[in-house]
Ligand code: OAD
């Protein structure tokens with residue numbers, strides 16, 4: 231009946247914003263961050279300053295990235311992605327704010343202008359000096375041949391996956407859009423996030439402050455559960471599947 235309550239809230243809403251975390255993609259084979267067997271638990275993350283200052287760490291970062299890329303490249307959207315794509319297509323949902331870098335909201339058919347990526351996108355790389363986009367396949371070929379971290383083909387600057395590392399500035403445009411979407415929605419759905427990483431995790435509370443209803447869908451408790459109008463604890467795919475068609 232909790233699921234029916236979600237249906238009722240969606241029915242009653244006119245401006246839905248979804249906010250997604252890694253939990254929406256685990257059924258697609260993409261590991262999340264804080265679950266027990268996550269590969270991310272094996273390493274201390276390489277923060278931005280270390281990536282920039284230490285060439286050995288930069289190479290290590292690329293090795294890790296390519297090891298995970300085979301998983302990302304295989305992944306297809308799951309039931310949660312398709313449910314959200316459906317809510318966008320019907321005009322019910324205005325925006326999907328995501329912390330994910332796996333490109334699966336795009337693959338599920340959501341138009342780029344409806345997707346707000348707070349932590350960037352892992353399916354390509356950019357030059358940190360001039361912004362030029364670099365394709366991972368090209369970088370990987372060179373890396374595997376030389377073992378050296380890639381440099382920009384235009385300016386020689388450092389090239390980095392187009393994701394946001396700890397210690398790196400948040401993307402301004404995405405932050406602005408996420409803020410605007412959060413204060414202007416009447417229903418905010420936080421899906422598959424532990425809601426512990428800031429500033430991303432500030433958006434559910436911001437929406438709540440601006441009178442949106444807040445629903446949290448997650449397999450385990452989050453620090454924001456007490457603020458929510460409805461908490462659905464269970465498997466995301468199972469819970470959202472009815473909204474996919
Ligand atoms: P987390 O791994 O912190 O949280 C994912 C949540 O999804 C956990 O609470 C899981 O229990 C839950 N979960 C996983 N699979 C599920 C399923 N099938 N059904 C229901 N719940 C499920 O991931 P995020 O909150 O996205 O940032 O992590 C936030 C940020 O921390 C990431 O964007 C990344 C990371 O460090 C950066 O890299 C900057």
Ligand code: ZN
Pocket residue numbers: 357358359360361362382383384385386387
């Ligand atoms: Zn460059």
